Amino acid sequence: MPELPEVETIVRELDAALPGRRIRRVQVFRADALGGVPVARFRAALEGRTFRHVRRQGKFLLFELEPPGYLIGHLRMTGKFAVSPPLPKPLPYHRVWFELEDGALLVFQDMRCFGTLAVVERLRDYAPLAALGVDPFSRHFTAHWLAEALAASRTPLKHWLMDQSKVAGLGNIYVAEILYDARLSPLRTANTLIAAEVERLYRAVRRILRKAIHKSGTTIRDFRRVDQKTGQFQNFLRVYGKAGQPCPSCRTPIARVVQQQRSTFYCPTCQR
DNA sequence: AGCGGAACCTGTCGGC
DNA sequence: TGCCGACAGGTTCCGC
Numbered sequence: 001m002p003e004l005p006e007v008e009t010i011v012r013e014l015d016a017a018l019p020g021r022r023i024r025r026v027q028v029f030r031a032d033a034l035g036g037v038p039v040a041r042f043r044a045a046l047e048g049r050t051f052r053h054v055r056r057q058g059k060f061l062l063f064e065l066e067p068p069g070y071l072i073g074h075l076r077m078t079g080k081f082a083v084s085p086p087l088p089k090p091l092p093y094h095r096v097w098f099e100l101e102d103g104a105l106l107v108f109q110d111m112r113c114f115g116t117l118a119v120v121e122r123l124r125d126y127a128p129l130a131a132l133g134v135d136p137f138s139r140h141f142t143a144h145w146l147a148e149a150l151a152a153s154r155t156p157l158k159h160w161l162m163d164q165s166k167v168a169g170l171g172n173i174y175v176a177e178i179l180y181d182a183r184l185s186p187l188r189t190a191n192t193l194i195a196a197e198v199e200r201l202y203r204a205v206r207r208i209l210r211k212a213i214h215k216s217g218t219t220i221r222d223f224r225r226v227d228q229k230t231g232q233f234q235n236f237l238r239v240y241g242k243a244g245q246p247c248p249s250c251r252t253p254i255a256r257v258v259q260q261q262r263s264t265f266y267c268p269t270c271q272r
Numbered sequence: 273a274g275c276g277g278a279a280c281c282t283g284t285c286g287g288c
Numbered sequence: 289t290g291c292c293g294a295c296a297g298g299t300t301c302c303g304c
């Protein structure tokens with residue numbers, strides 16, 4: 001489900017709600033997300049600690065704690081965080097409750113149980129973060145860096161952009177929209193782009209992500225903000241999920257192909 | 273290096 | 289109505 005704009009939306013809303021609030025009690029209703037960490041250890045690591053700040057790296061949510069440490073979350077396909085008033089019992093798909101001192105709940109829910117939660121004392125202790133590439137909103141993401149990185153790979157553009165060890169935060173929806181905006185085929189080999197094409201791609205990454213964040217992300221099925229409202233970027237999609245519909249620019253039907261076992265949508269006329 | 277396939281788990285939708 | 293396959297915003301692992 002969530003890509004960078006959805007995670008950014010959630011993180012901004014959690015950062016407005018959580019700092020200064022203390023975790024009184026943690027309840028785990030289904031432990032899949034803990035990656036084998038015993039429930040007792042997970043609870044002990046969190047209970048009594050206070051949220052200081054919530055931010056994002058790629059698609060990971062980083063909850064900074066006091067005494068110092070981090071709760072790290074990844075929503076994968078159907079994970080969600082919500083802030084809720086006290087509840088008598090967990091709703092369907094509620095996996096973990098972080099009960100705050102006033103009784104309010106930070107709820108982690110996840111229908112498909114792919115999402116992950118971890119507690120670490122230092123961010124560098126967490127290997128999945130160390131494996132991430134450049135975040136599109138970090139100062140390291142430049143057209144120059146992008147040109148050099150693309151030049152080193154013979155993989156198709158779609159696959160390259162989805163690789164979190166290269167650029168961190170893009171997924172199936174936004175890669176499709178970015179490549180449409182940049183007028184580049186998802187099938188192009190990364191190292192065949194000329195300088196002007198790299199520049200178009202660089203600008204498209206920033207433009208599409210900025211606009212999607214401005215629209216609070218994309219709700220196609222079940223993405224919800226912390227307050228359960230939907231995102232709005234689905235109203236601005238040009239190609240994702242639009243197989244057979246006319247390209248907004250040239251009216252050629254949008255094509256759907258499968259790459260890396262994932263659907264790819266693009267305009268065969270506009271994107272070369 | 274790069275690719276294809278399977279796996280993790282649960283639900284929805286369309287076709288017959 | 290019921291069953292079955294395809295598909296879903298993500299990631300990892302394994303073999304060639």
